[in-house]
Amino acid sequence: MSGAGSGERTLELLIGPQHPASGHMRLVAEVDGDVVVRLRPDIGYVHRTVEKIAETKTYLQTIPLIERPPLADTANHNLGYVMAVERLLGVEAPPRAQWLRTLLAEMNRIHSHLYGLGIHGIMLGSSTAFMWAFGDREIMIEMAKRLTGARITYSYMIPGGVRRDLPPGFAEEMEKALRYLERRLPDYDRIFFSNPVTRARLEGVGVLTREDAIRLGVVGPNLRASGVAYDVRRARPYAAYPELDFQVVTRSEGDSMARMLVRVGEIRESIRMIRQILARMPDGPILAERYAKMIPPKWRDYVRETGRIKFPAILASLRPPKGAEAVSRVEAARGEAVFYLVSDGGPRPYRMRMVTPSLRNVVLFSHLTRGCRVADIPAIYGSLDYFPPEADR
């Protein structure tokens, strides 16, 4: 309580890092009554030095490392990193691998958006929205588990391809899962999205204008909710996206509600995309010829039968040419992620730079909360789908 005698009338609230709605960060809010004068995010609580320890790990070992910061959204980041490594090495994944990567990326986008919606729900106090979203997220996790063998941290994409082929019966099961999700979205709408209380809490709260969104370098659904139709999948298509038919979901309002609804729209688009992918998946190998031929001969039958790649030993020590540099951009669930790699000819990256979407959206905290009310802080925070470990890396 900054002294009443000194003429100041603001109160400094420290929200976090132990707070039901702070996540892994601290928000230093200066409030005047119920109005927030200034809000400063204090990040770095989950700074795990990913970029530095990437320099101590080989290119393959860095894959699990890349996945840890954006935990709900591993596949997209994995894809971005692997694309950068492939550019360093001059390898191209075969078409089927590209489609499988796109499949997992879109599945991951659905579950990451459901994660974001769930967190947004609990921040507004709707435990049902949280529970439903986290329950339905399990659908995508279950399908991804069958495809990759892990719940969240798939490490599915490797330089030159992917680790596993589609398991038998995957497409039918996925179709059922997608139909289920489509059936559920109207229920979400009734109980949460167009619940009058939710609308009262979100509409017109934390408005980000189009100009500000561009000026601040905001990315992802938060940008598209302000009416900017920028999506890396469309602007710089990668993997199988050039061949897919999808819309870039935008809204013009730019408030918390719009940010939430853009995510819902993207879930619908992802459902459409997954259908297209499963219908049009090309046949062929899932690992680039350069590495596939190095798989020990005794494993070739195993690989053919099970669809699971056995690594050739070379993957343990990939050595890109000295001085090579590569950049890759992907549209992760929370926005554009950029990976930059420099090689010094050794088995480990000389430098790995990872620009995550949450890092680029953190600026919004102080921008959007100016003049809002205390209760709007979680409403805005939740709408940003901000994941602190991803920003802190």
Add this chain to the structure above:
Amino acid sequence: MGALGWILGLLLSPWVFVPLIYPGLVSAFAVLLFIIWFERKLAAKVQRRFGPYYVLRHLGGATQLVADLIRYLFAEPIIPEEADALAFVMGPALLFGLTLLPVVAIPVSGTFYAIRSDVSLLIVLALLTLGAAMTLIIGWAGNNKFSLIGGLREGFLSMAYEIPLFVAALSMAAAYGTLDLVDMVEVQAETAWGVALNPLAAFVFLVISFLATSRFPFEISEAESELVMGPFTEYSGIMYGLTMGASYLKYYVLCLLFSIMFLGGWEPVPPQLAAVPFGPGVVVFAKALALMALGVFLRAVYPRYRVDQAIRLAWHYLLPLSVASVFVSMGAAWLGLTGA
């Protein structure tokens, strides 16, 4: 034998039975243990899961709240160094006690009551408002910024909800032509339930009972995603248990009042119960419990309003509606529907 009979007689006398057993302390505690468990189970069902289960597997974890209570009892009660120790410790006890106090003026049946007064409705309403003041004291005593803000929110809200609450309740008094709760039930037995006579007042009263007791969507003073636990942030152990129970307790009292004022109280009394002096109370209890179930069910449906929105709702909508309900009552009385 004589001593035992005397004690039993004392217990069964309305002056002891009402505050201590029903609808007082014992049944209030039972309601607390039941309704919080029930709330968790209801929410869990809507959320497609089980909720408390393993603690008493065959009854769906019905003793979950007993376990929680025991854990609270044995937890270390922490008094923060910078808190006002006396207010901090007394706050929860006073809050709990004062919230329960209105039950002394709530009749259990036409013949069984601790206090029969011409103004028993006013007594209940006046005692009900004391809890909010205690919440303010609690919010201040903890010397925590979140509890301070939570206390202030409770203060603003109590300003906003008490006037429409009083107006809505008094409009029913106008309809029945009495301030005595026993007479109110008798009028309803002769004519129709209050909820049919004046649905507007019933609606206002119901919404305010959610607003006044932190039920969703008005769980505002202890909104966890903003204020951690609101006024009760610093409380641990059994002191926290008391504060948490107090809002349910207030809801219990309001539901008892609602069922007496709007749902016909103990009428109709099943003949099996009519012989027991406090038998009709069971009917009131059942009605109140059903209402409570409705209130806790809303947790599974709603997010929470912002404090300014709730206050605006109270001043802009509920207050005019409650004033309109006075006219509805007057109209009902003029038409002779109430027999008054």
Add this chain to the structure above:
Amino acid sequence: MGGVEEVGGRGGRNPVVSLWGHLKAVGTGLKYLIAVPRMTVKYPDEVIELPDGYRGMLIYHQDLCISCGLCATICPANAIKMYLPSGGGGGEGGGEKPETPPKRHPGIDYARCIFCGFCVDICPTGALEHSKVHDAAYERVEDMLYRPEEFAAGPPTVEFERPPKRLRPVMDERRGISYEPVG
């Protein structure tokens, strides 16, 4: 490009629309309260059968191991290290292929393991394999270190008070995931 989504259309703050919204929300809540089944797996009594190829805790076939050390080399978390048969100091130089006999064998430290499965995929002889055990918990950190002998004895077993019902998740259009009992 760019279509605007129509979910949750925004009428103004019309009280009638609001009231309809409240009714719809409460109605949906009631529908789920009454009609929609739960999706919970009662874990210690019911166990989800993990799919083939799930990356669980490891099985080590010592007879197949040729002590190449690739698993230790590729382990991103340094959880697998090569140990001398017994009594010998293990661990150091985890990344190196042993030069002289006696041969070193891998041991795993589940305190570090991140279950990426790289070791299994790179093992040239198939000496490492995934089990479907992934729900162990430990009371002591030391118990999580499996030296080669313990590693070869199989994955950690988890105890159940009552024999659990094994269920296989199946996608269901109406319920999301439903479960089929497995033999």
Add this chain to the structure above:
Amino acid sequence: MVCGLSGTVLVGNLERSARRAARWLVERTPVRGIRDWGIKFSLWPVHFTTACCGAEFAAASAPRFDAERFGFLPFVGPRQCNLMLIEGTLTRKMAEAAVWVYEQMPEPKFVMSMGACAIDGGIFWNSYNIVRPKDILPVEVFVPGCPPRPEAVARSIIMLQKRIERGESVGLRV
């Protein structure tokens, strides 16, 4: 114990005597049994996400695994909770907060470590910013995995319940 009690209740510091008397009472078997039963089924973890395992922690509370069946209810503030679940990596900046939160919790309190990072660093074992929770807090149960499956979290809850039942838990010896 009884002698000590009579010695201190009659003379000496009132508060200390009251504490001793309370402890003496709690250590009687039936009281203790009731207490342990209550604690066992009322483990409330504090909302303190340290890193990415929070996602799986949330999944453990979500409908499919529903840890609330064990009486495990993630709750808002440290004052009302009795369990601290270190959800993943503990960085230096967070470790400071973790110790504060632990000290704010009322006794008896328990600590569990979830995920490889919270046991021995996991993939971040060679990071300069990592603290191992067992070095700064009395961790009782460790859950391996990166992140652990929600079943493993459920198993760790059962394990802690058993430890409490058997009286082995460090958190009870206060």
